[in-house]
Amino acid sequence: MDLEQIRREYLLGGLRRDHLNDNPFIQFKSWLEQAVASGIPDPTALVLATVDADGQPDQRIVLLKHLDDQGFVFYTNYNSKKARDIISNPKVSLHFPWHMMERQVRVNGTASRLSAAESLKYFVxxxxxxxxxxxxxxxxxxxxxxxxxxxxxxxxxxxxxxxxxxLPDFWGGYRVVPHRFEFWQGGGSRLHDRFEYVSTSTGDWDIGRLAP
Known part of the structure; x- marks a missing residue:
């Protein structure tokens, strides 16, 4: 198998600044709704990346179970590897790989536990x-x-x-409060469109285009 020869063009559409909402949560919800409507498998699946106490990164797929202006919510066992990593380093990264739409979203943020009441509401x-x-x-x-x-x-x-x-006392949710988003749309000749939102000290979002 010649992996170097496996390639394709990304031609489904471009992304311009005037296509984007000034609020990254609204922009993400719009893309998520489109992903769900498209019928792609597991549109709420995301790759959660953590770093352990020794500095070793790790990744796994979890499911997004709630989203609001406070952040992204997923659930897990509090004795799991991901939970142990978060205890030592709450900084995490989320990646939504919507390949069939030639899109991906990356989110950097800080994870913290939900209250037992919030976890119970979902558990039941x-x-x-x-x-x-x-x-x-x-x-x-x-x-x-x-x-x-x-x-x-x-x-x-x-x-x-x-x-x-x-509800097990060792099971519950985490909320990831983001400080950075990146929206990626595939482009022809590898000239992809990338925009990042970075939170500012005033509570606004600084938006800029990134080179592919």
């Missing part, structure tokens, strides 16, 4: 088996086999068979 909306799975999985820990995981899941199903599944 999850399918029951997903609630049970949160109890069954010791996320990021080594286990002996998949059979062990399935047995843990069955034990939790039996434990909570007669009532509601409570």
């Amino acid at each position: 909306s999850r399918p029951r088996d997903s609630q049970i799975a949160a109890w069954a999985s010791q996320q990021s820990q080594r286990i002996s086999s998949r059979q062990f995981l399935l047995e843990q899941f069955q034990r939790m199903k039996e434990k909570f068979a007669d009532g509601k599944v409570p």
Whole structure:
């Protein structure tokens, strides 16, 4: 396989400053709505990048579950690798790879835990088996086999068979408050369009075009 010969042109459309909203949250919501409407798989999937206490970056895919003017929300096990990384360094990066639309969005910000009340509100909306799975999985820990995981899941199903599944004290949400956005639209001849929004001390956003 000759990887050097795998290429294509990006010709779906350009991006100009007058196409963009002055508010990056409004601009992101517009692109997200278009991604959902387009029918692309998993439009809310994002790559979450963290850095651990030793300076080692790590990445994984999570799902965006809420967005407002305060930031981006996802949920996880608080004992997971990503959560441990955030404890040592709350600065994170989010990447939304909407390849089929020849678009991507990058977000830099700071992550902090949601309140238990906020996490509970989302937890009770999850399918029951997903609630049970949160109890069954010791996320990021080594286990002996998949059979062990399935047995843990069955034990939790039996434990909570007669009532509601409570919110685990080791599970909940994070909100990422951004200080930088980048909106990327593919362009012909690798002349892609890139615009960044950087937060200022006055609470506004400084917007500028970046070279591809």
